[in-house]
Amino acid sequence: MALAQNGMAMHGAAWFALEQTAGKGQRGKTWKTEPGQNIILSVLLDTSRLAVSAQFRLSMAVALAVHDFYSKYALDDTRIKWPNDIYWRDRKAGGILIENVLKGNIWQWAVAGMGININQVVFDAAIKNPVSLKQITGKNFDTPALAQELCSFLEQRFQQLHENDTDALLQAYNERLFKRGEKVKLHKDAIAFECIIDHVDEMGRLWLRDSIYPYVEFGEVRWDLAS
CATH class of the missing domain: 3.30.930.10 (Bira Bifunctional Protein; Domain 2)
Structure with missing residues (x-):
């Protein structure tokens, strides 16, 4: 650098x-x-x-x-x-x-x-x-x-x-997207929610299905991989 x-x-x-x-x-x-x-x-x-x-x-x-x-x-x-x-x-x-x-x-x-x-x-x-x-x-x-x-x-x-x-x-x-098409649990702020990973667009947004949020931005969520 x-x-x-x-x-x-x-x-x-x-x-x-x-x-x-x-x-x-x-x-x-x-x-x-x-x-x-x-x-x-x-x-x-x-x-x-x-x-x-x-x-x-x-x-x-x-x-x-x-x-x-x-x-x-x-x-x-x-x-x-x-x-x-x-x-x-x-x-x-x-x-x-x-x-x-x-x-x-x-x-x-x-x-x-x-x-x-x-x-x-x-x-x-x-x-x-x-x-x-x-x-x-x-x-x-x-x-x-x-x-x-x-x-x-x-x-x-x-x-x-x-x-x-x-x-x-x-x-x-x-x-090659991890968990694509699978149900996962994510956490945004104090809210935990389930969704299905759909795709990522060219702006870097992660689009979801069956979710309270249509998409999330980088840094907004953390994964619960134990679920």
């Missing part, structure tokens, strides 16, 4: 960390990981040719790239939990945090931070329902090599984004 802000950035530059002491998640949450066991990767993306309004489209592209990568090893049970967590069955396999550098109405850079569980098998008790590739497959993996492979998937999806192939991205995202 400092390189981007100081004009020293290069598109596609990637930073792989063996250990992270101040990991960030969505909405101010922390991201904890065992040293050397997982992918902790930040990739700098040149977004200057994208409209500021395309921020959710970038989020979709990054989520699809991580899904492409993870499902290669974990197979068909991999899903994208709105807006951009990676789940295997009902367990969290990874998360994504995108930070942006804006100058006026120009979206100069985005830093896509990806934390993905690879070899870790013992997790902090505060982490709900985590899972790693090792737990799924029984195998150990070379995490830096997998991070390089993930970068290739990310470049493919980023190019698709630049080709303005929004419909294809959105279709692919919804096809």
Whole structure:
């Protein structure tokens, strides 16, 4: 982020960390990981040719790239939990945090931070329902090599984004949407309600069926996956 802000950035530059002491998640949450066991990767993306309004489209592209990568090893049970967590069955396999550098109405850079569980098998008790590739497959993996492979998937999806192939991205995202067509319980403010997950639109809104709300925005709800 400092390189981007100081004009020293290069598109596609990637930073792989063996250990992270101040990991960030969505909405101010922390991201904890065992040293050397997982992918902790930040990739700098040149977004200057994208409209500021395309921020959710970038989020979709990054989520699809991580899904492409993870499902290669974990197979068909991999899903994208709105807006951009990676789940295997009902367990969290990874998360994504995108930070942006804006100058006026120009979206100069985005830093896509990806934390993905690879070899870790013992997790902090505060982490709900985590899972790693090792737990799924029984195998150990070379995490830096997998991070390089993930970068290739990310470049493919980023190019698709630049080709303005929004419909294809959105279709692919919804096809991989966690709990789509299933009844779930969500919490909004102090209200708990049941609904059926329908789809996500290009603005990033999650549309629902059989619900007191037709749709919800990111940050408005939390999931009750124990129900």
